[in-house]
Amino acid sequence: MQAKISVQNVSYTYADGTEALKHVSLTIRANEIFVLFGPARSGKTTLLRLFNRLSDLTPGADYRGTILVDGQDVFALGVNVTDLRRRIGMVFAVPTPLPGSIRGNLTYGPHMAGIRDTALLNERIERSLTQAALWDEVKDRLDHPASRLSGGQKQRLCIARSLMLEPEVLILDNPTSGLDPISTSMVEESLYELKQQYTVIMVPHSVQQGARVATRAAFMLDGELVEIDTAERMFKHPKDQRTEDYITGRFG
Amino acid sequence: MSALPVTLRKRLRTLVRDVPFDAVRNIQWSLLDWREILIESLIRLAGISSIIIVGMIFLFLLREGIPTFLDIPLRQLFESRWYPNEGLYGMWPLIVGSLIVTVGAIIVALPLGLITAIYLGEIAPEWQREILKPLIEVLAGIPSIVLGFLGWIALAPLIQKLGAPTGLTALTGSLILAYMALPTIISISEDALYAVPKEYRDGALAIGATRWQTIRHVVLPAARSGLVMAVMLGIGRAIGETMAVMMVTGNAAFVPTFGADMALQPVRTMTATIAAEMGEVAQGSMHYHVLFGIGIMLFLITAAINSLAGRLVGTSGNRRRGGQL
Numbered sequence: 001m002q003a004k005i006s007v008q009n010v011s012y013t014y015a016d017g018t019e020a021l022k023h024v025s026l027t028i029r030a031n032e033i034f035v036l037f038g039p040a041r042s043g044k045t046t047l048l049r050l051f052n053r054l055s056d057l058t059p060g061a062d063y064r065g066t067i068l069v070d071g072q073d074v075f076a077l078g079v080n081v082t083d084l085r086r087r088i089g090m091v092f093a094v095p096t097p098l099p100g101s102i103r104g105n106l107t108y109g110p111h112m113a114g115i116r117d118t119a120l121l122n123e124r125i126e127r128s129l130t131q132a133a134l135w136d137e138v139k140d141r142l143d144h145p146a147s148r149l150s151g152g153q154k155q156r157l158c159i160a161r162s163l164m165l166e167p168e169v170l171i172l173d174n175p176t177s178g179l180d181p182i183s184t185s186m187v188e189e190s191l192y193e194l195k196q197q198y199t200v201i202m203v204p205h206s207v208q209q210g211a212r213v214a215t216r217a218a219f220m221l222d223g224e225l226v227e228i229d230t231a232e233r234m235f236k237h238p239k240d241q242r243t244e245d246y247i248t249g250r251f252g
Numbered sequence: 253m254s255a256l257p258v259t260l261r262k263r264l265r266t267l268v269r270d271v272p273f274d275a276v277r278n279i280q281w282s283l284l285d286w287r288e289i290l291i292e293s294l295i296r297l298a299g300i301s302s303i304i305i306v307g308m309i310f311l312f313l314l315r316e317g318i319p320t321f322l323d324i325p326l327r328q329l330f331e332s333r334w335y336p337n338e339g340l341y342g343m344w345p346l347i348v349g350s351l352i353v354t355v356g357a358i359i360v361a362l363p364l365g366l367i368t369a370i371y372l373g374e375i376a377p378e379w380q381r382e383i384l385k386p387l388i389e390v391l392a393g394i395p396s397i398v399l400g401f402l403g404w405i406a407l408a409p410l411i412q413k414l415g416a417p418t419g420l421t422a423l424t425g426s427l428i429l430a431y432m433a434l435p436t437i438i439s440i441s442e443d444a445l446y447a448v449p450k451e452y453r454d455g456a457l458a459i460g461a462t463r464w465q466t467i468r469h470v471v472l473p474a475a476r477s478g479l480v481m482a483v484m485l486g487i488g489r490a491i492g493e494t495m496a497v498m499m500v501t502g503n504a505a506f507v508p509t510f511g512a513d514m515a516l517q518p519v520r521t522m523t524a525t526i527a528a529e530m531g532e533v534a535q536g537s538m539h540y541h542v543l544f545g546i547g548i549m550l551f552l553i554t555a556a557i558n559s560l561a562g563r564l565v566g567t568s569g570n571r572r573r574g575g576q577l
Binding site for chain 1: 377378449451452453454455456457458459460461462465469470473474
């Protein structure tokens with residue numbers, strides 16, 4: 001299968017000297033659900049924020065190595081960061097609807113990208129919301145404020161907001177933290193739908209969730225990549241003792 | 253315990269009975285009682301007394317100022333001649349003076365203040381912010397008389413070079429006032445921007461907004477109520493200021509002739525009038541009452557600004573209702 005994102009020997013050190021990533025190399029394939037798991041502060045978010053260069057917002061950090069998206073170095077000179085972020089959507093642990101209506105939240109990204117055709121936007125709104133399993137709940141109140149949605153709805157709105165730009169990759173950084181079980185299963189179900197069209201990278205809320213959704217998975221610990229394998233083997237027969245300990249709940 | 257009225261004791265008992273834990277219910281009774289009640293009444297006393305004091309100030313202002321509006325026909329009050337010695341109490345020049353100076357100050361301070369706050373909060377690197385923020389807060393502490401002095405010595409000659417007959421003009425006052433309002437506007441706006449969750453910025457950037465688009469469409473709307481508050485407090489500071497303005501506006505109680513050089517003419521503000529003349533009037537005279545009348549007008553103006561601010565901030569429900577992105 002084709003490599004969508006290729007991480008080659010990446011190290012990352014924050015300005016305060018924290019080594020967040022140590023020589024990480026991995027490959028993420030197109031149209032898979034790639035699960036990145038590990039204890040807190042193991043470098044998962046740091047790695048994800050490099051993919052769409054949100055790491056640019058962190059001053060003074062030291063970055064080494066190469067990250068290729070579709071074979072192109074994301075840190076190369078002349079890369080259009082805005083364009084990169086449109087191709088690589090990201091949803092955060094905390095739902096972050098922007099101030100404004102549901103519709104406003106959804107059309108914001110396309111507006112910034114210069115898409116203003118109402119018919120096209122409406123079509124995308126319906127498709128994105130359907131993919132995010134939110135359409136039925138909000139179709140009659142698109143002009144209501146996004147802040148009035150429930151936590152689970154807000155998170156699905158954020159997923160839909162990323163889908164509005166028809167990205168190639170969708171990064172979900174612990175999207176179900178703070179969601180109730182029903183909302184969580186709704187988000188999880190929408191993932192299978194998304195996989196058809198997008199490459200999904202996800203930090204799961206728990207090992208169990210990772211095992212439920214993953215095609216392939218990688219286990220990270222203290223900024224190092226411990227193990228990477230198909231979900232089947234990773235969660236049933238891990239090769240590394242540390243992975244096994246973590247999966248079986250012996251630490252972390 | 254026994255000193256407490258029976259009804260109160262009952263109320264406290266029911267209150268405690270509702271608490272489900274036995275341990276809590278068995279707290280030493282007498283201890284809980286009187287301390288709680290003492291502290292609560294002290295807090296209540298402090299709260300009520302400040303309300304009473306404000307009310308009394310207002311009553312005093314009314315008592316001294318009302319005769320103005322009863323004895324002098326309204327039309328005369330809004331005439332353009334302020335010659336108290338001859339019994340002419342036309343406040344129009346003072347109102348216009350205050351208006352010109354304040355509006356001028358806002359025109360200068362508002363964009364400058366907001367832009368500085370945006371720079372500090374969103375664009376400046378950490379080390380610059382660490383230097384600038386405390387400096388700006390120090391600026392807020394400069395006594396107004398010092399600024400007035402600066403205006404007199406340094407600013408007025410420059411203004412005179414612009415072609416004004418004297419350097420002490422409405423413009424001079426506006427600039428000094430703007431300078432006084434700036435630290436307030438910057439500091440409070442910056443706090444408002446700072447309070448916008450980082451996730452909002454991440455969210456907007458992650459869907460391909462540029463930095464400026466993020467500020468313009470996400471950060472500023474989210475910080476709206478705080479920004480309005482900053483501006484209103486800035487204006488409040490400008491309109492109520494007295495000493496600096498008295499020193500640099502020339503203090504001529506005339507309505508400036510309308511035109512391009514309006515700002516380059518001397519004016520006198522309402523506050524400066526009170527400050528300058530209060531020392532010389534006979535207590536109880538008409539002039540004395542009129543000065544208090546001006547005080548009432550000022551009070552009404554600031555009250556109007558405050559309630560406007562409250563209304564605008566209140567509609568930060570815009571966030572709740574969902575404004576247009």
